[in-house]
Amino acid sequence: MAKSEKELIAGLADAVIHYKVEEARNLANEAVASGADAYKMTMEGLAGGMEVVSEKFDSHEYFVPETLLCAKALYAALDILKPHIKQEAGSAKGQVVLGVMQGDVHDLGKNLIKAIFESAGWQVHDLGRDVPLKKFVEEQLRTDSDIVMLSAMMTTSMVGMKKLIPMIKEKNPNVKIMIGGSPVSERTVDEYGADSTADNAPNALREAMTMLETLRKGLAKA
């Protein structure tokens, strides 16, 4: 018997929370086949599930391995649902340019950020890893993204941010810059002229929401 919309949403959320990749994929297919609203499935099911994952991460119940698996389940379903999301319905909350600094190939943190942001309805322009500095500047200009997020897992690659941040701000003073990765601290934010940092993906999302609000308020005033 076909599942109701409510059942599908609950099922998708559960599949993400308990990282059941196969089930996430099956339910997404079922949703598409039954003509359910893909946007609703994504936002209420997948994103709803991912929110719980964030909470579990915050309360230290989940750590990197679990979150990675949740992200895997999330993408299994998202890949199927995405083509069915109507453009207007899926108008993004905000846009970010995301990438790992030049000279750095550690992209685990970046991928988790991507999963959390996409599930929350953000449009993520993922530049991948070992990204040349000017690529960030170009992509920000091209997409007119609200936030640029830079990740570095080594101090040697983090140093590049010092040069990159003024490059981005010069082209677009309004853009907000968030930096992250194990060597990044509050001090780095001050020293390099970034706007903020976060120590994990859920916190990054909260930070980004705040930044987006500030940006939009600023624009409304202007």
Added chain:
Amino acid sequence: MEQHTLIFQPSGRRAKVAAGTTILNAARKMGVGIEAVCGDNLNCGKCKVKVMEGDFPKEGITSSLGHVSRMAEKDKKVVRELHEEIASATSDEARAKAQRKLDKLKKKHAELASEEMEENMRLACSTTIHGDVLVFVPESSRTSEGVVSKAAGKIDIELKPAVRKYYIQMEPPELSDPQGDFERVRDAMEKQHGVKVETMDYRALQWLPDIIRHDDWKITVTVWNGKEVIRVEPGKVEMNLGMAIDIGTTTVAAYLTDLETGEVVMTESMMNPQVKYGEDVMSRITYCMLNPSTGLKELQDTIIEGLNRLVKNATEKLGYSHNDVSELTLVGNSAMHHILLGLNPEYMGAAPFAPVIHRSMDIKADRLGLNILPSGNVHIMPIEAGFVGADNVGCLISDQPHKRDEMTLLIDIGTNGELVFGNKERLISCSTATGPALEGGEIEYGIRATPGAIEDIRIDPATLEAKFKVIGSDKWSDGKMDMQAKGICGSAIIDGIAELFKAGIIRRNGQFNPDLSSPRIRMGKSKVMEYVVAWSHETAIEEDITINLKDVRAIQLAKGALYSGCQMMMRKLGVESFDRLAIAGAFGSHVDKEQAMVIGMYPDCDLNKVVFLGNAAGDGARIALLNVDKRAEADRIARQVEYVELALEEDFNERFGEAMHFPHMLDKFPHVEHLFFKEKTKV
């Protein structure tokens, strides 16, 4: 003076020593490594050895406890009395007073408190020899590097040093034979030793005319690589010294070596003085990047100065001059290598991690400002790949996996974990970002392995109570005694987490088990769960020493990196197991191999397959110092080993994630799983 025969087991070293010598001093002279943390102050109890009783016909001696100095009977009695006093004390004050007295006495004579005294155990630092004895050095008392390096253990290698000394006698020139001094030396070398020297170092040449005439045309010629004269000395000189140095990120070890015998005549070590610029390699590279005109020079000067101090100390202790050291061989990780040579480390510090040079180098000492014989050679070992440096090459020529049929998985644990896997057919290497957690860095109460550091932790799964030992004392904590604990050293973090896991306090995913309760398990100040290892009254820092969830997470990341590295290396070569697991590095030697397997630092295997190499990098430097063929071999393997960038593997993050569980999310651990906590199943 009266001499007695002293034999050490298991090393088998024997010597005649003067009556009244302490066992420890004799051991030092004989190159037997015995741990002596407290500096002969009788309070660490580390140097315990067993004095054997009986006839040993094979060794040809009769050993007896009566042949060594006795424990002070009087103190023994006092200890007994104090114990009685404590037990029968009527007031807390009296008890505390007696306890203080006892603690003081114990500190002075840690040996007296030892239960092992009944088994003929003695502290080597305070026991003197008065007759023939056979002394067994238990494993716990052997120096970690001792076995392989510090103990001056002879490396089993054909002596073929680059530096050789030759004594020659010449006829003085005459008007009928006005040949130049150099040509005279050259001809004499060929005639008397069959060695065809080609050149003479400029500085040696400047000394030549006077030295050659100083002692009736008899000189000793120091030749490097069979071609170049680097020193001339009047008369006959036999001592031929070289030094092998391992520049670690944290510690530097130097082995002054007699090139004629291969014996290490003096070992010196120190903290790497660059530590003040940053604890790890990355922060030092960053320092160079952020201070473009001065940083590299500062760091280079700092290490050169430090090395000069090591050379000076080692030579002066034996009455030699730094000029008597004719050659240095150096190993170190790629960053240490670049900085020492004043080569910009910036580019090797980030992907694609290309070093300035791979192959080995020979540089005159004075070019680098190293105070050995100025014309002496400094041999820098080759680099494999960006992060797999000369130290790893040192491990390879020491352990020789490239000559074995068995599949060896070689792990060098430091701030980075370098792995080499394979056998004589093929070797691959990789570097894993273990971070400093395994060495106690980024751990709330993590400290270096110095006296006062907790070095061993045991947790009783039934009571969830902990006991621990600190470096500098052999007593287990009893929950009451002031242990003067200062923090937890790296190997004990592994211990602690393994124990927490075995007791079921933390689960496979690293989380604290909410179903267990104990005063030791609580919500900590930093808002995460923690387990109290030492109560504040047991510490010297007046606060509880704990292991918290963040520490567990840091270890999960580190060991996950290492484990997934091992796993992917095996996959690369298409095999599912290995025949040997060789662990190099000082940290590796202190870690308990079973505990490390319990938390899943490396894949499951028969524990007998796990071997500790000690300071294999340092051994590699020594081997290169003693045999020039090995230098060529090092260059060859350094290029043969194929470097694998793990982060580029498609599923790296996934495998890494799985490996963060204790011991692993999927893989089985048949050799240690009986130790794991069994969740009680409800009926």
